[in-house]
Amino acid sequence: MSISRIAAILPSGSSLPLARCIYRQKSLRQFTLFLSMRTGWSNLPCSQVTINRDLQQRRHQSSEQKPKEQKPPMPPKKLFLRFLRDSLRIRPLLGAFRGQSLRSLFEQSPEELVLAIILLTVIFGICLYVVYAYFHYFQSEQFTRFPPHIAKSLRRALYYSNYGPDPKLAHKYYKMALEQCLEAGLDPFSDEVIGLRIQIAAWLEKIGSYANSIEVLESLLRDCKKWVELMEKSARDGMIDRSGRLVGAPKVPTLAAEEEDHESRTDRVPENLWAKRTRVLGKSVGISVKLGELHADEHVLQGDSAGECLIWAVETVLRELQRRQDEGVKEGEGDWMTPEQIGGALEALGNHYESKSLYYLAAPLFLQAISLSPTNSCHTAVLMNNLAISLAQQPVYMPAEPNQVSQAGGSNVGARPTRSTLLASARSWALQAQKTAEKVEGEGRTDECDEACAVALCNLGDIAAMTGDKEEARRKFKESLSLSKRIAFKPGTIQAQEGLQRISATPPTKSI
Secondary structure (H helix, E strand, O other): OOHHHHHHHOOOOOHHHHHHHHHHHHHHHHHHHHHHHHHOOOOOOHHHHHHHHHHHHHHHHHHHOOOOOOOOOOOHHHHHHHHHHHHOOOHHHHHHOOHHHHHHHHHHOHHHHHHHHHHHHHHHHHHHHHHHHHHHHHOOHHHHOOOHHHHHHHHHHHHHHHHOOOHHHHHHHHHHHHHHHHHHOOOOOOHHHHHHHHHHHHHHHHOOOHHHHHHHHHHHHHHHHHHHHHHHHHHHOOOEOOOOOEOOOOOOOOHHHHHOOHHHHHHOOOOOHHHHHHHHHHHHHHHHHHHHHHHOOOOOOOHHHHHHHHHHHHHHHHHHHHHHHHHOOOOOOOOOOOHHHHHHHHHHHHHHHHHOOOHHHHHHHHHHHHHHOOOOOHHHHHHHHHHHHHHHOOOOOOOOOOHHHHHHOHHHHHHOOOHHHHHHHHHHHHHHHHHHHHHOOHHHOOHHHHHHHHHHHHHHHHHHHHOOOHHHHHHHHHHHHHHHHHOOOHHHHHHHHHHHHHHHHOOOOOOO
């Protein structure tokens, strides 16, 4: 039957939809019958067959598409840098601390918020300290004055000396730095190389290797003495001109001068041989004083060697002062040691004589050191106390026979101090030490001033006990004991207690 005839039989309003439905059903049955013959899906409904057909079409299309190319994984270094960049972003952190967000966080958990703020503040402070330490210690002038490879070894040596103590690695890098200085052709008597050797000696002393520290300083002192002697011999032989340079020596620019810019070259005055002699000789005096202190240390106890080093230092200082007064200052020679440095050498020798009970030799040295020390200094009070002790404990030598008095001469006999004169002078210096320590104010006042006051009171007590005034001695010892306890000065406390025990155990004596 044709479609036209079916359309004629059906009503006019629904003829077309009914025809389409019949046609679709017929086509679907034929397709279902075909599938059932091929695949055995005779019992599946029509809708499920249609879904399976769509799945097959999608699989076919997906198999025909080309696979997308996968990007290679990011290297670990880039991943780490990306992580650091994301972690250092401040915008999320600032967003959390906005007014509304901060208020809501505080309302939800106030304890956690306060703890988080404290932790962030601590972390921020640690970061600032790390940056400060990096630029202050590892990028300071003491490293930048060296070539980069030497500075690298010095930084490692400093790290293994102070921050991550490891004596073996520290010794390794200190030794490497010295070898690199020699290979680079640096002047062995420059401030940089001498300072490096002094730093090695200080590190050896710090770790308790006193013998090796003394050996390093003695080797450095020998080298400095040899150079000074050679330079002075050349000057005597006329090999050095008035400008302080070797006669006939060409002016060759150094490597450091080539690396500097034009401004620094014009501002910096070149060092001649006389200026270098002043610098090396001053370093030698300081090294000799330090050797005297090391020899006198309780771990070494080589008093004779300590005396030799200190005597050489003082004699060198005085000899150079006398030479400059006689010959005058050479061109470019520069100033000699400062008064404080000269006073330090005199004080060191005075302390050595005092430890040997040679008070008659220590007193003049302390007196000279006081004249070179500033008047408003706590250390000046310490020197005055040392002088008072030397005068109070200085014995008075009387001639054994009367004829020695006539042989000595009237002027010497009249100048010989008596016991009462020495004690009066010692009391005067102790009072002056107390006044000097009390009047120091401001930034110049340190703990040394309070300790000097306590020692001065103890000295006044000892002097009063020597003159037989027990009440005065007891009063001074009690004042010293009270002050020493208040400032937690243990040596002063012990000395004051021992003084009180002495005057309590001894009977009163007449004043001398």
